[in-house]
Amino acid sequence: MKMLTIYKRELKSYFLSPLAYVLVGFLLLISGYFFATFVLSTQYALMSPVFGNMVFVFMFISPILTMKLISEEMKNGTDQLLMTSPLRITDMVLGKYFAALTVYTLSLVVSLIYPLYLKIYSTPDFGPILTGYIGTFLMGAAFIAIGIFASSLTENQLIAGVIGFSILLLFWIVSWLGDVFQGTAKNIVDNISLLQRFTNFQNGVLSLNDVVFYLSVIIFFVFVTIMVVDKRRWS
Amino acid sequence: MNKLRLKYGSNMVLSIAILLGILIFGNLVLAQKPVKWDLTKSKQYTLSDKTKQVLKNLKTDVTVYAFFQNDSAKTQVQNLLDEYTALSKRIKVQFIDPDKNPSLAQKYGITDYDTTLFLNSKDDSKRQIVNSYDIFTQSQETGQNIFSGEQQFTQAIINVTEVNKTNAYIIQGHNEVNSTDSLTTFKSALQGEGYSVNDLNIGQAGGIPKDAGLIIIANPKSDYTQQEMNAIMDYLKKGGKAFIMMGAENGPLTEKSINDILSNWNVKIDNDIVVDPSRNYFMDALSPVPEYGYHDITDKLESANLATVAPSSRSITYKASSSSNISIQSFLTTSDKAWGETNFNSKQASHDKNDIKGPLTLGITITDSKTGMKIVVLGNDLMATDRVIGLEGNRDLLMNSANWLTNKTVQISISPKSLDYATLFMTGKQADYMFIVTVIIIPLIIWIIGGYVFFRRRAL
Numbered sequence: 129m130k131m132l133t134i135y136k137r138e139l140k141s142y143f144l145s146p147l148a149y150v151l152v153g154f155l156l157l158i159s160g161y162f163f164a165t166f167v168l169s170t171q172y173a174l175m176s177p178v179f180g181n182m183v184f185v186f187m188f189i190s191p192i193l194t195m196k197l198i199s200e201e202m203k204n205g206t207d208q209l210l211m212t213s214p215l216r217i218t219d220m221v222l223g224k225y226f227a228a229l230t231v232y233t234l235s236l237v238v239s240l241i242y243p244l245y246l247k248i249y250s251t252p253d254f255g256p257i258l259t260g261y262i263g264t265f266l267m268g269a270a271f272i273a274i275g276i277f278a279s280s281l282t283e284n285q286l287i288a289g290v291i292g293f294s295i296l297l298l299f300w301i302v303s304w305l306g307d308v309f310q311g312t313a314k315n316i317v318d319n320i321s322l323l324q325r326f327t328n329f330q331n332g333v334l335s336l337n338d339v340v341f342y343l344s345v346i347i348f349f350v351f352v353t354i355m356v357v358d359k360r361r362w363s
Numbered sequence: 364m365n366k367l368r369l370k371y372g373s374n375m376v377l378s379i380a381i382l383l384g385i386l387i388f389g390n391l392v393l394a395q396k397p398v399k400w401d402l403t404k405s406k407q408y409t410l411s412d413k414t415k416q417v418l419k420n421l422k423t424d425v426t427v428y429a430f431f432q433n434d435s436a437k438t439q440v441q442n443l444l445d446e447y448t449a450l451s452k453r454i455k456v457q458f459i460d461p462d463k464n465p466s467l468a469q470k471y472g473i474t475d476y477d478t479t480l481f482l483n484s485k486d487d488s489k490r491q492i493v494n495s496y497d498i499f500t501q502s503q504e505t506g507q508n509i510f511s512g513e514q515q516f517t518q519a520i521i522n523v524t525e526v527n528k529t530n531a532y533i534i535q536g537h538n539e540v541n542s543t544d545s546l547t548t549f550k551s552a553l554q555g556e557g558y559s560v561n562d563l564n565i566g567q568a569g570g571i572p573k574d575a576g577l578i579i580i581a582n583p584k585s586d587y588t589q590q591e592m593n594a595i596m597d598y599l600k601k602g603g604k605a606f607i608m609m610g611a612e613n614g615p616l617t618e619k620s621i622n623d624i625l626s627n628w629n630v631k632i633d634n635d636i637v638v639d640p641s642r643n644y645f646m647d648a649l650s651p652v653p654e655y656g657y658h659d660i661t662d663k664l665e666s667a668n669l670a671t672v673a674p675s676s677r678s679i680t681y682k683a684s685s686s687s688n689i690s691i692q693s694f695l696t697t698s699d700k701a702w703g704e705t706n707f708n709s710k711q712a713s714h715d716k717n718d719i720k721g722p723l724t725l726g727i728t729i730t731d732s733k734t735g736m737k738i739v740v741l742g743n744d745l746m747a748t749d750r751v752i753g754l755e756g757n758r759d760l761l762m763n764s765a766n767w768l769t770n771k772t773v774q775i776s777i778s779p780k781s782l783d784y785a786t787l788f789m790t791g792k793q794a795d796y797m798f799i800v801t802v803i804i805i806p807l808i809i810w811i812i813g814g815y816v817f818f819r820r821r822a823l
Contacts, residue, residue: 144820149813153806160801168794173785238805245797250787255402319394327438328399333408336398337390344386351382355375 130216134223135230138197142231151189152235158185163242173250175242176330179260182239183267183326186232187300190268191292193231194275195285197224198357202283221354225276232268236261256332263329266342270322271296273349280356299323397449410446414517418451423524424484427456427516430468436477436495443512447520454520455484481519491519522554529576529769532563537583537618540608545748546581552758553765565591571598576769579606580621582744584613587620595624602735604768608744611636612675614707628689628729629682630740635703635719637676637742642698644754650674651697652755653725658694660728660739660763669756671695677742678703678723688733695726695741728767739764 142148162181167173198221246252278292279285305317318324322345325338401409410418427444431437437458444456461468461476471480477495498512531553533542540546542562550560563578565571565587571578571594578598587595599605609621609632616622616634625631639651652670655661664671673695681691703719714720729738741764746757789797 144816146813146817149809149816153809153813156809157802157806160805164798164801167787168789168798171786171788173787238809241805242801245801246787249789249793250785252785253404255404259402319390331408331442332401332403334400334402337393340393341390344390348382348386352379355379359371359375 131219131223131226134220135227138224138227139230142227148193148231151193152231152238155182155185155189155235156238158182159239160242167246173246173252175246175252175257175260176332178242179264179330180326182264183271186268186271187296188293190232190271190275191278191289191296194228194272195279195289195292197228197276198279198353199281199283199285199288202360203285217357218354221276221280221350221357225272225350225353228272228276229269232272233265236265236268253332256330259329259332259334262334263326263338266329266339266346267322267326270342270345270349273346273353274299277349277353277356280353408442408446410450410513411517414447414513415450417517417521418447418454421451421453421520421524424453424455425520425523426482426484426487427454428467428471428473428480428482429456429458430461430473430476430478430480431458432460432462432476436499439510440477440479440498440512443516447516479516479519481516481523483523489523491522493519528559530572530574531558531560531577531579531765532572532575533560533579533581534565534583535562536564536566537585537587537620539583540581540744540748542581545750548749548752548758549747549761552752552762558765558769565594570594571603575603577604577606577765579608581608581747582610582613583618583620586618592620592623596627599624599736599738600734602731604736605738606741606765606768607738608741608747609677610675610742610744610746611677612745616677625729625740628684628691628738630691630727630729631680632740632742633678633680633703633719635678635705636707637673637678637697637701637723637725638704638714639697639701639721641700644672644674647674651676651701651725653695653697656692656694656696658692658728660760660767661694664756664759664763669759671746671756671760672751672754673725673741673743674745674751675743676725678719678725679727679740679742680719681724681727688731690730690732691727692730693724693727695724697721697723697725737768739768 159178159182163175163178166177243252243254243257246257274295275292278295279288281291282288299320299322302317302321305314309317319341322342325341328335328338399408401407427447429437429440429444431440441458444454447454448456459467461473468474471490471492473480473492475494477499479493479498481491481493483489493515498510498515533539533546533550535542542550553560558577563571563575575598578595595605607621607625609616616632622631636649637651638648640648642652642654644650644652651673653673655665655671678697679693681693684691699722701721701723702714703721703723704714705717705719706715725742727740729740730736745751747761752758752761
């Protein structure tokens, strides 16, 4: 229940400021552009390339969406208030996390107009579209977890944004190392790459391993965030 | 105070380490046995029952060296081979960049990129190369890309693990369809199914070799000698298997040998050319697309909706056998609008009283349950030639026939999966609207709402 209070407060702050609208609108602008140009130029009733572009754009947007979440509280000193209140830190972090996730999910919901278009003018294979949305959601959820972690590190929002983006970029390009290494090292690199894991979803294959991997990334970063915030209380 | 910090600090590091350990462990455990659901309509990423069966029955280890550079071809092959290794521990796959590791490529004589090599791990003389052009092809009709990796890989696994190869002989010496010029695809398809394929001149070989598992007769234009006839009859009486193909592309039927052989079972190749105005390929009445009868050879083709194209066919007439051990089954028939044109000179083909009335039989099987003899008779040989074998399901029909003859009915070939994407049909106006809605209207609405909220709040 306490988490819900934070969640509501945070969601309100997102939608009462222009930030969420600007970001969601921008994400949908680029996604819509990719969707329309791809579909109209190839005539294929496919969304898999669109998902790839959506997560790529969200990689730039998510640090902006999440950078203020915790650093702002620290700067304003409101974190002291939160910490001394009976609210548990876990509730606070989770509430903020789910608020940001809701903003992202809303833009995915609006983007459902793309498959609707495909349905009207063609008979698309909905399997890959469904898995694509699951993958896009999980990837975004992982981005947000990384972003909220970055936000807990500093009270400067801008620095939090840059840190978040750097971590995301690192996760993104780590698969390139796979071409350098051979054997086990390559295996490890391939397996921790967020990008590599995404192809199954794009292809229409729902793999429990991939879902668990994304959930692991999310759980790990949310947990570390809680730890970092908690550390502030006793230091 | 410092002590407290240390305590909390080490607790924090410890809890993060423990969580990380649990997560890594969980992921590693799951990686041992991947759980996947293929949600594509055509089951693009699911192995066929045939492959699963082959992998389940595998008795020897198979090493796979895939010589690929990093490109989309590699990804596709890797995805497929991952499915194999997930199902069978006996398959060991290694990807090799031929530029970085040229020695291995040299050892096995690999000269091209995107080549996959299958080796019997115990006996590496049993090996098969699968070239990139074997697995990446393009549909002749639609120009779409087709990936037939599973078919090729599964066959390669069968081939390198099979104990004995079945010998198939293509009979030559009577102006049959030339096996070196016209049957190259047919031959390599048979080799892919684990046959060792050779030409056979019965006279020179002094009969049909004892190791013959199958003889193939493709439209001889001159008669066999009496000795040759005796050799063939002798082979068949002892339970031999024969694949006889007799088409009408050379005009009237002048040679008698084949009908002499078939007369033993009251089967006759008619001296006609089949015209089917109702079921044919691209409005060409001389290229019938026959209907499938209920038969092991055609069942899978029927369910896979794979048609057969049989240009320049002859019809086959047969009488039901009176003997209990002989069974004759038809598996290809024309529509009832078809007829067998007997006048080869008539320019305007039309049905007249001399012609044979449809529906006509284009393919039958003759089996002798006593001796094990099996014969497939097709009123067509063009289907096996390089020009026509690629059309529709022709290749599958021929391979299924050969495998049925040699009692390898499990080895029904797997049809390649085409990346058959649904296409979109829109008028120019509809396309414009879609672009405007997705690119302009949707983001604009969101920004307008945002602007409204922002300015209203400021005004308050």
